[in-house]
Amino acid sequence: MPENSPRRAPRERQRDPERTKARILEAAKAEFGSKGYAAARVGEIAARAGVNKQLISYYFGGKEGLYTELNRPVLDSFSTLAAPDRELADVAAEFVRSGLADADLGRLFLWENLTDGEPDAVGVEAQRAFLQRQLDYVRARQEAGDFPADVDPAALMLVLMAAASASLAFPRVARALTGQDPGSAEFAEDYAEQLARIVRALKP
Template identity: 65%
Template sequence: MTPRRAPAERQRDPERTKAKILEAAKAEFGAKGYAAARVSDIADRAGVNKQLISYYFGGKEGLYNELTASGYRNNSAITDPATPLAEVLRQFVFVGPSDRDAARLFVWENLEDSDVGFDAQREFMQRQVEYMRARQAAGDFPDDLDPGFLLLALISTASAPFAFARVARAATGLDPTSPEFTEAYAEQMTRLVKQLAK
């Protein structure tokens, strides 16, 4: 006879369940984008009933908003105003390979260009522009460069191995998902940004 589980063991762990849903959502949205991702597929990946997504997040849009907002919160720590621009770009180059689902999600959300999740992205980017202004004042790049446009160029640069994986492989002969590529690419991007300060 199998012993009965204690009531505490049968109780749901809401934080663990939410974390599983967010991880599954990151993989699903990263693979398909917001528009094509389905709540039932996210629930299947997480191993939960799809009604829990509505219960915890208010549905697909609420889940997406929470997922993207948490991603931007995590990345905000990289841009301390005292950290030189070259070092920040280097760190961002390593963000994608460390979390490929998040990197793909970032590319998808910009390809789809919808309003879903845009508030979190706008707030994050405004903070990044302020960081760029601080680094411009510190001499990391010339006064005649616009911080917002330079930020756009550098984010595109850091995202290139995921957004243009075939181009990266063709141009360098390296697998853009390999540690060798990431290290070499980060080094080259650091050198490029340091040239701006000369």
Template identity: 85%
Template sequence: MPENSPRRSPRPGERRRDRERTRARILEAAKAEFGAKGYAAARVGEIADRAGVNKQLISYYFGGKEGLYNELNSPVYQGFSALAATDRPLAEVAADFVRTGLADTDLGRLFLWENLTDGAPDAVGVAAQREFLRGQVDYVRARQEAGDFPEDVDPAALMLMLMAAASASLAFPRVARAVTGRDPASPEFAEDYAEQLARVVRHLKR
């Protein structure tokens, strides 16, 4: 374009793509910041710096820190819920939770932070997590009725055990490294550990 040519205003479609890219950068930066520090310690300014944007854009697009956090969490729980379709065996779902958590460690750590910083009933993220967990208990109960594990095992207690097991390498990376002699962040470890957890769950049918 010649130097003296007037600058062309962006077309509506270009503006929309710019907004979408900016929002995506902010969400990715927020995931890393919240995953590293938890909601309370994360700072809007540091999220903006990670995303390379003015922090006022976080208020503009998301209404502030809480709105950003909720926007980030919503698709996470939707994705987790989609893993647990009632026609899928419990062993497969447990293995997929391992794979999902280790494929995106920022999201996995965010989930752990929400529980490590257990707060008041109306704390940020609590309502969304509660709704998700109730759905997971219903899924586990349905798999009990399908014969995946015995009738004398409480579905809620089993779900708690399996979620702890699926999160173990994220919550206890030093322990995982010590007892297995492997890197718990590696894709190979994730796949092998997921399969081992699935085998344990399959044994519940016997």
């Protein structure tokens, strides 16, 4: 039977579907975060969750549906961080904290970009819409005076996204430069505050 065809839920998991779905999503986050979408395997996700592999097809329609379900609330939550009246410095700092608070999701974002190339890749449309919303926010903050008029908002946004994910992309460098564990809460708070100070320094 094709992986994406609907199946009946195995009897032993019918009693608590929400808990089972949550376990699958947590396992998928770890698997996708460590390997990326292409290399992740449904069987490994099921094994991590301690469930029958058929449940992934039953609840999510297969690997692609699972990946989409995992990413949707993440993009939505990041979008809520960038409220129009919040200073750019505060939003940049919050992206650092959020990314390091859930490193698997942060690495998943990096994997998506490291394996770029397919125009119809899974989740690319949702991410494009998310990025456009963020760019609209950065433009609004430029008009509010958070950074100079001669700075391209798209270029600044790219710089800030790279900066926010730097400790996930370069943990050895971060550890060598700061002497801190880049996965620790202390590092996240210190780095978030420093990035906020840098962004505030851009104000004319």
